[in-house]
Amino acid sequence: MIRRPIYNSSAVSRHPTSPISSFLRSLFSTYSSENNNEPIVSKRNPKSPFGSPTRVQKLIASQSDPLLAKEIFDHASQHPSFRHSQSSHLVLILKLGRSRHLNLIDDVLANHRSSGYPVTGELFTYLIKVYAEAKLPDKVFRTFYKMLEFNFTPQPKHLNRILEVLVSHRGFLHKAFELFKSARLHGVMPNTRTYNILMQAFCLNDDLSIAYKLFGKMLERDVVPDVESYRILIQGFCRKGQVNAAMELLEDMLNKGFVPDRLSYTTLLNSLCRKTQLREAYKVLCRMKLKGCNPDIVHYNTMILGFCRQGCAMDARKVLEDMSSNGCSPDSVSYRTLIVGLCGEGMFEEGKKYLQEMILNGFFPHFSVSNCLVKGFCSFGKVEEACDVVELVMKNGNALHSDTWEMIVPIICKEDDSEKLKMFIEDAMKVEIRGDTRLVDAGISLGSYLSSKLQMKRKNVRERRRL
Template sequence: MQKHLVPPPRPPPPPRPSAIPIGSPARIQKLIASQPNPLLAIEIFNLASRQSNFHHSYSSFHTLILKLGHTRHFSLMHNLLSRLKAHGYPVAPSLFSYIIRMFKRDVALDVESYRILMQGLCRKSQVNKAIDLLEDMLNKGFVPDTLSYTTLLNCLCRKKLKEAYKLLCKMKVKGCNPDIVHYNTVILGFCREGRAFNACKVLEDMQSNGCLPNLVSYRTLVVGLCNQGMYDEAKSYMKEMILKGLSPHFSIFHALIIGFCNVGKVNEACGMLEEMLRHGEAPHVDTWVEIVPRICEVDETVGMGNLFEEVLKVEIMPDTRIVEAAAGLEEYLIRRIHCRSRVA
């Protein structure tokens, strides 16, 4: 009987030659720069991007963006700028300046185009160039919209408050009446820099120009004044806003209560707390922790009794929580026990 011989297994096929390496980022940059056709240049860029562990250099992005801009492939250039940002590269000032010049040369700019360019400059903290764009815009007969001014004011308020205030004053002359957002932006800028007195001037200006302050205006100003220890002035503005029918936010009462407690004006602090309760605002635990010990130190019985009577009158309102007052009383009692134990 004839035996069937089993053929030996075939040897494995030889390994395919590895793909030709695309080259270094520097080589890709040179290929892109030497390619006269921008569409072929971006194909080279995309081909390299698909290679594993390959990362384009900033020079490759920069070269290709310039090439696309020169040939007015704006949508491709915009996409490449987004990819540049996704790679974590910052846009160099020189590149941004080129893009602005290109838009001025090749694109019919309108108010929206100017605003977009100003927003980009402000994001790069190039506020002087953004101001130059505003002047260029005005010289060409465009009237900037409110959002353009908001963009500039937000940027100026970070470092150049004086210029921000000047711009605010010039807006009406340039054909754009400042609105509540513009005024509140500058008020916040002054308060953030510890210049609440200047913020008061802005509030006066806005009222004389027919723009009524809102809750944000007063809240920013009152808290800013309290941060500088100007509690009596802050209280005056709180009264002003109440007379105008605005209900003070919790943060306003809290800032005044803490402030008056810090300077030893316990009666003023209690008055603020009672006013707070009348407006249906609920004191938080940290408010009670601050004011209850101060009241107890002045008068352990009558003061607290009167205060809790006022609290009970409004406790039926859904937002008030009398139980939180116990935290302040507990803080005081613990403090007294510790003091007595030391004396003993």
């Protein structure tokens, strides 16, 4: 790294032989000798003491100190026979912007304008990038009019990037909207992406009516909406609870040959389930595959949860069984939701069957699953079934919550004295994993004790029946 000397910058123009001028000449000379020993004077421009514009551009790019890079740029600019390359301007703008020396950028732009180079979109792309990274939305906004000052008609990509920056800052949405409305007057034609940016912003700002009007303007101006356009509005309507309007948009999409994306379907299914329109939601799920979008685990789990919340666990069971036939395997969330739903409707035997299937498929049941089954069986006096659940879970190396032990231990050990029971409870609560989730290791002696007690009870029952 080359250190920048302390000096008065105005001295460069007043005294061509000032210390800084000598320093920079030495710097150019050193850089030249370090790069293939090229002569300082370029063959293409024999009057320039700095060599080719490419060499100066590389020297500017190599400086870690942006102010020194700017001094090199200014020093070379003072020679009447030297003309910077466009790359030098772009590199210096990025250096100054990223180091927050934004007040110096206008000098570079003025130099670019006076150099006679044709203004390109790349220059303003860099400028927007710099101001966006500096979180200066107002300067990003003014860049649009800076382009017009340079007699450059902004391209749709410039307009879109400016709008993206503006709507990401609180209080600049309406300024972005005004820019959008005036863009056509300056010869900039908004495209689909332009409308999508504004529709998304107004939906998130709770201005759904404006977003919907923009969608209508697209069609009036022959701007073709895309899947994202529809999804933005579907999400907006669902967020407002207007699920019927969202369904109409889905139908419009399908009629026009669009294939809705997965996020659109997820949003619709969630909204329909919250509105308890489960039959309509299931129809949407069934139509997905027919319309070219295979349902995934999120869609199926949404439906299972929707049915279980409405007390339709048997319908949820059908959804889970449909998953495999459609090439989608249930996950632990699918089983947990269904088992808890079945228990909520008193179908504990069905829940136990799915617990076995869950473990068989390699999933570790959440403690709430076994707790729900044990509690349900115990509440109906089906102690043996409850113990079967305990044994099934422990045999597969899983753990039980302390609440589960506290439910089942008193029932099995009711003939034992309270001190002995207390000791077993303390053993069951030995392992504390985190917070309120206290689990008991399957290897503790309590498991074998309960198993022996259960065998004894079963033996007594068989003997009574024989007698």
